[in-house]
Amino acid sequence: MRSPGRPPVASREQRQRFWAAIARGVSTVDAAVQAGVSEVVGVRWFRESGGMPTVTQTPLSGRYLSLAEREEIAILHARGYGVREIARSLGRSPSTISRELRRNAATRSGKLEYRATTAQWHAERRAKRPKTAKLAANEELRQYVQDRLAGEVERPDGSAVAGPDVRWIGRRHGRRKDRRWGKAWSPEQIAHRLPVDFPDDKSMRVSHEAIYQALYVQGRGALRRELTACLRTGRALRVPRARRRAHGKGFVTDQILISERPAEAEDRAVPGHWEGDLILGLGSSAIGTLVERSTRFVMLLHLPPMDDCGPRVKNGPALAGHGAEAVRDAIAATITTLPDQLRRSLTWDQGSEMSQHAQLRIDTGLNVYFCDPHSPWQRGSNENTNGLLRQYFPKGTDLTRHSAEDLAAVAATLNSRPRKTLGWKTPAEALDEYLQSCQQASVATTD
Numbered sequence: 261m262r263s264p265g266r267p268p269v270a271s272r273e274q275r276q277r278f279w280a281a282i283a284r285g286v287s288t289v290d291a292a293v294q295a296g297v298s299e300v301v302g303v304r305w306f307r308e309s310g311g312m313p314t315v316t317q318t319p320l321s322g323r324y325l326s327l328a329e330r331e332e333i334a335i336l337h338a339r340g341y342g343v344r345e346i347a348r349s350l351g352r353s354p355s356t357i358s359r360e361l362r363r364n365a366a367t368r369s370g371k372l373e374y375r376a377t378t379a380q381w382h383a384e385r386r387a388k389r390p391k392t393a394k395l396a397a398n399e400e401l402r403q404y405v406q407d408r409l410a411g412e413v414e415r416p417d418g419s420a421v422a423g424p425d426v427r428w429i430g431r432r433h434g435r436r437k438d439r440r441w442g443k444a445w446s447p448e449q450i451a452h453r454l455p456v457d458f459p460d461d462k463s464m465r466v467s468h469e470a471i472y473q474a475l476y477v478q479g480r481g482a483l484r485r486e487l488t489a490c491l492r493t494g495r496a497l498r499v500p501r502a503r504r505r506a507h508g509k510g511f512v513t514d515q516i517l518i519s520e521r522p523a524e525a526e527d528r529a530v531p532g533h534w535e536g537d538l539i540l541g542l543g544s545s546a547i548g549t550l551v552e553r554s555t556r557f558v559m560l561l562h563l564p565p566m567d568d569c570g571p572r573v574k575n576g577p578a579l580a581g582h583g584a585e586a587v588r589d590a591i592a593a594t595i596t597t598l599p600d601q602l603r604r605s606l607t608w609d610q611g612s613e614m615s616q617h618a619q620l621r622i623d624t625g626l627n628v629y630f631c632d633p634h635s636p637w638q639r640g641s642n643e644n645t646n647g648l649l650r651q652y653f654p655k656g657t658d659l660t661r662h663s664a665e666d667l668a669a670v671a672a673t674l675n676s677r678p679r680k681t682l683g684w685k686t687p688a689e690a691l692d693e694y695l696q697s698c699q700q701a702s703v704a705t706t707d
Contacts, residue, residue: 270297271327271377272315272384278302279313282500310476310485311498325352325360325383330376333360337374394466395474395482401464402482404454405471408445409483409490428486431496442490447471472498516617518607518638521629525605528554531694532604534626535642536591538563538582538613539649541659546582547667548590549649551642552602555690556679558645560671561590562664581660587613592623601698602691605629607639648674 270278274295281291292302305314320326325333329350336346343361347354364379365372395402412420423441445453447468458464474482475491476498488496525533531554538546548561563581595603605627608614617628631638652670653659675688682690 270295270301271380273327275305275315276317278305279315280317282306282311282313285500307497310496311500312473312476314477325356327376327380330360330364330379333357334374334376334379337361393474393482394470398463401466404457404464405450405466405474406483406487408443408450408453409487410440411443413441413443426489428489430485432494439494440489444490444492446492447475516629518629518631521605521607525553525607530604531555531691532602534595534606535639536606536608537639537642537646538587538611539646539653539659540582541653541655541657543658543660544582545659547649547653547659547662548582548587549642549646550591550594550606551645552687552691553641555687555694556641556645556682557687557691558671558674559594560649560667561587561594562662562667563587563590565660582613584613584616588616588620588623591620591626595624595626599695599698600625602695607631607642609636609639645674 274297278291278295278297281294282288286294288302288306289299292299292305295302329352332350333346336349341349343357344354347357350357360379361374362372364382365374366378395405413423414420421441424438426438426440450471451466451468454464454466471483475485475488485496488494521533524530531552533553535551535553537549539549540546545565546563548563550559550561551557563586565581566583566586591606595606603624603626606620607629608617609631610633614620614628614630620626621628636643649670653662672688675691676686678684678686685693
């Protein structure tokens with residue numbers, strides 16, 4: 261009797277628990293802990309499979325023995341129970357138990373010894389029905405896919421452009437690094453283009469998921485892993501959708517999303533609702549912008565570098581001047597110069613510079629709301645104003661050279677421009693009219 265090797269370090273159930281945790285967005289290390297295996301094993305599983313599940317979550321049919329039943333068989337067999345007694349105890353056929361003891365016993369010791377984990381491994385090994393991947397078997401199809409992924413970029417005259425010389429390092433490209441040039445079609449584009457290019461050849465068909473599996477899963481024997489550099493993301497490992505969603509801003513909850521903002525802010529009927537953002541320049545320099553939604557009144561935040569904070573400390577405050585603490589203090593110092601009726605709400609994008617919004621609300625009484633991800637149009641007035649400000653603060657210039665007085669002068673210039681949406685009044689005039697009306701209403705109430 262020749263042993264087929266040694267059982268794996270984990271059972272099917274453990275792999276199922278691992279990949280179920282990965283699908284929920286749990287980190288690889290935490291998923292390994294939940295599955296009951298070591299962190300090293302979990303990381304190896306994830307990397308070898310390219311981040312794609314290697315086991316289905318579908319439960320086994322009742323016609324097959326489970327690991328729990330095999331454990332019961334091992335215990336009863338060790339106690340000397342006969343085949344028919346074990347079968348009656350499990351509610352199985354005696355022939356099933358006899359075949360199980362004979363076919364799935366351990367053989368490493370040179371004799372038949374029944375152990376549940378080894379028997380489960382033997383059963384899973386026999387149940388495998390490996391099938392050659394379509395891309396591995398069809399040379400023409402594989403060449404078509406590879407050419408659309410990594411084919412050379414060509415000039416209009418047909419000559420090839422080599423692009424940057426980038427070495428494959430087995431992981432995703434870094435920020436601001438050259439990337440490999442190629443045609444870079446997405447797997448979905450390739451899959452849907454095949455019927456167009458080969459309408460009569462049914463063998464030239466492959467799903468986009470099969471292309472992803474050929475790229476990411478080792479041992480498929482179809483596409484080289486380095487071709488993942490030609491995908492738009494350039495990821496060497498596939499990332500579950502739940503994990504990408506989990507990378508959202510932890511300080512943004514459903515209660516402070518823009519959908520919860522009061523209706524009076526949406527229709528611009530009442531002044532006091534602001535939109536904010538940062539405009540960035542050279543060397544991480546930044547200027548904060550605040551725009552009142554009703555009157556389009558502009559206020560600029562001076563955000564100088566924090567030179568007096570000492571050396572940079574990991575997980576410490578941002579020294580560029582537009583970290584959470586600096587932005588919070590700048591907004592508080594600026595917005596508290598306004599009367600209470602002009603401090604109703606502030607809408608910002610989901611940038612980390614607003615992670616201390618709760619403290620800002622305590623300091624100023626200003627309700628802070630966040631836009632949906634990648635939705636700049638939800639701060640339309642602010643985006644328009646940022647475009648106007650670029651006339652004074654162009655992209656790629658050092659914004660730290662402008663003093664607080666310079667920013668106040670630019671803001672005053674914009675606030676003195678007549679605006680069509682205000683009936684050709686200036687923002688300063690519109691704001692002044694509102695404050696005067698509030699004052700007159702207060703006097704009338706007092707009288």
